Amino acid sequence: MSTINGLPVHVLLVHFVVVLAPLTAVLLILCSVWPAARRRLVWPTLVLAAVTTVLTPITTEAGEWLERHVDRTAAVHTHTELGATMIYFSIGLLAASVVIAVVHYREVRSRPVGRAMTAVMVAVALLAGVATIAQVYRIGESGSRAVWGDQISATAATGNSR
Known part of the structure; x- marks a missing residue:
């Protein structure tokens, strides 16, 4: 991946991940603790988790392209190393979303889960x-x-402005 209209693709894609991952995380937590939210939001949360999981490696790949085209500094290296870990967090969101979707599906089928499963969820x-x-x-x-x-x-x- 390179650029779109002169901007590095990473700069554009990263905004999707920066918004979608925390949004998915908040919805995931909400669905786990509030059954009414789970009934309404479980499927959109699962879709957002899947989209985030797909976008994460694309964004990371675009970032690796960008890294090869900027000065190599310790700060860039640190960012690249941290960015490479995001896929594990995205997969974690997706896995947790699947668990909540399964719990929801069981509840809809009149097969409530026990307290232990709810606590794990x-x-x-x-x-x-x-x-x-x-x-x-x-x-x-x-x-x-x-x-x-x-x-x-x-x-x-220094009080300077641009």
């Missing part, structure tokens, strides 16, 4: 959701540092 959703949100933050923060470094804080400290 909530724990898995919380783990996957919170970990994903934290990792998206870490990756985004490292990407910001790779692009902007300390330019903003240096400008703010």
